[in-house]
Amino acid sequence: MPQDLEKAYDPGAIEDRWAAYWVNERLFEVPSPESVPERDPFTILLPPPNVTGRLHMGHMLNQTEMDILTRWHRMCGDTTLWLPGTDHAGIATQMMVERQLAGEGKKRQDVGREAFIERVWQWKEHYGGAILGQMKRLGASVDWSREYFTMDENLSVAVREAFVRLYEQGLIYRGKYIVNWDPIQQTAVSDLEVTHEERAGKLYHIRYPLADGSGSIVIATTRPETMLGDTAVAVNPDDARYLAFHGKLLRLPLSGVNGGAEREIPIVTDSWANPEFGTGAVKVTPAHDPNDFAIGVRHNLPQLSIMDEAARIELPGSPYHGLDRYAAREKIVEDLRALDLLVDVKDHAMAIGLSQRSGAVVEPRLSTQWFVKIQPLADKAIAAVEQGHIKFTPEQYAKTYFEWMRNIHDWCISRQLWWGHRIPAWHCEACGQITVSRADKPASCAECGSAAIHQDTDVLDTWFSSGLLPCSVFGWPKHTRDLDIFYPTSLLVTGFDILFFWVARMIMLGCHFMLEMPMANGDKRTLKDAVPFREVYIHALVRDADRQKMSKTKGNVIDPIEIVEKYGTDAVRFTLAAMASPGTDIAFSEARTEGYRAFANKIWNAARFIFMNEERAALGGVEVSRNTLIDSFGPDENAPIEARWIVSRLNHTAADVNEALSEYRFHEAANLVYQFFWGDFCDWYLEIVKLRLDFTENADKRAAKAALTTLLATFEAALRMLSPFMPFITEELWHALYNGNPPAKSIALSRYPQPFDEALDLAVESEMATLQDLIVNIRAARKELEVPERESVPVRVRTTHDNSFGDALLIIQRLARVSTLDPVENIEGSGIRSTPAFDVQVVYERTVDVAAERERLTKELAQFEKEQANAQRQLANEGFLAKAPAHIVDGIRKRAAELVILIEKTRRSLDQLG
Known part of the structure; x- marks a missing residue:
């Protein structure tokens, strides 16, 4: 006997319990590598969230998709490993602790490096696991025994080894170059850590006098504050306006200190100078602009740094010394105006670079940093994707990947922080x-x-250590059994925003280092087996219901934990899955989530109905032994139509869901399960099977037992099919179905429904579809004729095939409230509804509103004709026929043939109205 269920479904009452059960029972730990079969396991690495992080909708989508795939693979019998962990997040974590210190009136320099690092570790232990705690609560089926942190000792050893090897191979070097400098965090940040925003700015035209007093040249700049570091002015060699100025010297305004002589700088010719920009003459500040740096290298110009780490002017003795860069700009412009050297100021739109972490406007700054010579690594990473060893879904991201990788710059890997992997x-x-x-x-x-x-x-860029994760988490640089079994991983599920931060760097580092490691059998590893993963699935962006990007500024950020508390985890997961079409952003809607909460209610109530009938059966002397695998279950050909149909639909759906998940079509898989459970199972099968569940003394107990057996087996298999999408409610109902003594510790460890060919019956599915269509049309006709709901009425039907409905007659009578069903050769009169398979008429004495009936038929005819025109247009389009899948074209042709019949029938009905 199944366990009793509460009358109302309450997700809060079951989710915490099952989440704790999965963790405490250690259900998702993989066996030791020695016991893993030789065939490829399914291995997936969680993109490690920052220890500073809290779950947001992007995380929840990412983790929902990974969990669906992991649970599905596990239930399909694959050895499955989903590895969790967190990233030390150098800049973000240091910011958090520095804010904590600031609240105490201190700076990190006040406590010293060692004490500050100890303080960060304390913060990490206290706050750093919050996001993993949220993952546990939401039921992520990861192997918690393998949880890692990117500053763990074994991972630190891997990071050190990677750095040393690259240095020994000549691929890491140290030098002075222009970097993006964050003046708030006072560290270099990579190009990828800079976002660009268009802002209104100014273009200043400034007169620079010639040193010989013979005239002047007017330069154009958006940054007059950096003129103090100018070491030249550049003009294009082909710009005829400045031919006479080539090689001359200029006096740099405002460069004299305490009344001293102004510096003299040369006019150089360089193709970078654009005659169309400003005046065509540009100042060259090699220490504060990457393009000027390149000009300086070409012309051997001095590199004069004029700002400190906080972007303040650093020129002792100058009137601008100590001023913030923007305050210096204002004073410099004011002084130029006073000297009559400011020729013009024009409005000018500018792309401003902002540090992602602090929000500061980045300052291009000449700095001594450590770099990775990236092209040798990029070449291998490009080849890995070109040769098909790594596949991107959606495919267009491979093109984006190639464009970036083929234009890649050397990677600045040093950061001026205290928290992180020390160089x-x-x-x-x-x-x-x-x-x-x-x-x-x-x-x-x-x-x-x-x-x-x-x-x-300095410490290393966080992405250097996380770029090694696919191999370092399995023991690299040691040659371990874990590496032999679990590397390469099967799949990476991630967002586009870290395609270059993380994905590309994992491919580069993985291919480079793993090519050096032999295979388990001693063979030399090829590029195919050096890649960090076989596939990359790039998921969509979660937007608000109006398709706006979520941001704190707009106030439209949706907290997934709040939504979960309101609707339950299963409903939120199912919403995300049902909307996760590859390549399409998700417009998250609470209304959709509310709908899937209703879906969970529907499942719960179906379970209560089933359990109630099993109790009734037991009281009536009917005992049913459960068959836990629908794969081997199929009623015989003499079973009622609904039994043969529901088993066929279950197998059909299982086949389609398995195929959809294998191609990451989460939306399609979720909607297939939804349509089966709500539509086929609840709306139709449960209503029909009620007619068979008679456990009274004089009933046919054998038929009732067969009906109950099919019902239980189908429901049990449907729970397993739904389980990866809605793990909590299915776990609760599955255990209840087995009265707390199921065949496995969890539904997640049971077998996922696999299609059973012998149970597929397309003929019975077609027959049932006609039956459903007939019942729907009779119900619609009753409604139009305003037949009282409880009143049964006679019905006439003309079909294009056998007019006897056999055992379906009872179904039609009960579900459509039909007293008699009379097969006829011809039907005339009003209230006729037609399909290609039948015409049906409800016989009910009521004055027919001829005008209303004519209006209904006229609208119906117009709709059919419009649909027919569209079908004919598509079938006449050779381009469409050449590109469209065959089943789509066949479906259009079939529908076009049906429309011919429907149009003819509708016109005939209109004629009969007179």
């Missing part, structure tokens, strides 16, 4: 040389042997 390089105070070492601290300088060495103060 394993030691500077010698005696000879100035750098020693890069795998040791925690080398004993002495590798060049001169001096013990007076100190470690580089």
Whole structure:
């Protein structure tokens, strides 16, 4: 006997319990690598959220899709590993702790580096696991025994090894280059960590006098504050306006300190100078602009830095010393105006770079940094995708990937932070040389042997360590059994926003390092087996209901935890899955979620109906033994139509869902399950099977038992089919169905329904579709004729095939409230409804509103004719016929043939009205 269920479905009453059960029972841990079969397991890596993070809708979509796939693969019998972890998130985490210190009136410099790092670890232990706690509550089926943190000791060893190897291979170097500088965090940030925003700015025209006093040249700039660092003015060599100025010297305005002489700078010719921009003459500040830096290298110009780490002017003795860059701009413009050197100021739209973390306007700054020579790594990563070893879904992202990878710049990997993986390089105070070492601290300088060495103060870019995760989490640089079994991973599910931050870097680092590691059998590893994953699925962006991007500024951010508390986790998961069409953003709607909460109610009530009837059966002496696998279950050909039909529909749906999930069509898979459970099972099958469940003394107990057996087996299999999408309600009902003693510890460890060919019966599905259509049309006709709901009426029907409905007669009579069903050769009169398969007429004495009936038929005819015209247009389009899938074209042809019949019938009905 099944367990009793509460009358009302309450997700809050079951979800915490099952979430804790899955974790406490350690249900999703993979067996030891030694026991994993040789065939490929399904391995997936969670994009590690920052320890500073809280769950947002993007996370929930990402994790819902991963969990659906992981649960599905596990239920399909694959060895399945979903690895969870968190990222130390250098800049973000340091910001959090610095804010905490600021609340105490301190800066990190006040406590010192070691004490600050200890403070960060304390913060991480106290706050850092919040997002993983949310994942546990939402039922993510990860292997928690393998949880990692990117600063774990074993991962730190991998990071150090990767750095040293790349350095030894000549692929890491140190040098002075222009970087994006965050003046709030006071660190370099990569191009990918900079967002661009168009803002209104100004274009300043400034007169620079010639050193010989013979005239002047007018330059155009958007940043007059950097003129203090100018070392040249550039003009295009082909610009005829400036031919006479080539090679001359200028006096740089405002460059004199305390009344001293102004610096003299040359006029150089360079093709970068655009004659169409401003005046065609541009100032060159090599230490504060990447393009000017390149000009400076070409012309061997000095590189004069004029700003400190906080973007304040750093020119002791200058009247601008200590001023913020924007305050300096105002004063410089004011002084130029006073000297009559400001020629013009024009409005000018500018693309401003903003640091993603702090929101500060980034400052291009000449700085000594560590870089990865990226092209050798990029070449392998490009080949891996070109040769098909990694597949992108949707496919268009491969094109985006190639465009970026083929125009890639060297990667600045150093950050001026205290929190992160310290760069394993030691500077010698005696000879100035750098020693890069795998040791925690080398004993002495590798060049001169001096013990007076100190470690580089910079840390590595967070993406350097996370880029190694697909191999480092399995033990690299050691050759482990985990690497042999679980690498490459099967799939990466992620968002477009980290395609280059993370995905591309994992491919580059994975291909580079794993090519050096042999296979388990000792063979040399090929590029195919060096890639970090076989497939990349890029999921959509979750927007608000109006398709606007969510932002705190707009006030339209949706908190998934609030929605979960309101509707339940299963409803939110199903909403995201049902809207997750590859390549299409999701307009998240609470109305949709409310609808799927109603879907959960429907499932719950169906279970209560089934359990109630099983109790009635037991009281009536009918006992049913459950068959837990619908794969091997199928009624015989003598079973009632609804039994043969529901089993066929279940198998049909299982086949389609399996195919959809294999191609990441989450929306299609979710909607297939929804249509089966709500439409086929609840709306039709349950209503029909009620007619068979008679457990009275004189009933045919054998027929009733057969009906109940089919009902239970179908429901049990439907729960398994739904389980990856709605794991909580299915777990609760599955355990209740087995009275708390199921064949496995969890429905997630049972078998996913697989199509059973012998149970597929397309003929019975077609027959049932006609039957459903007939009942729907009779109900519609009753409504039009205003037949009282409980009154049964006679019905006439003319079909294009056998007029006897056999065991379906009872179904029609009960579900459409029909007293008699009379097959006839011809039907005339009003109230006729037609389909290609039949004409049906409800016989009911009521004055027919001829005008209304004519209006209804006229509208129906217009709709049919419009649909026919569209079908004919498509079938006449050779381009469409060549590109459209065959089943689509066949469907249009079939419908076009049906429309010919429907149009003829509707016209005949109109003629009969007179």
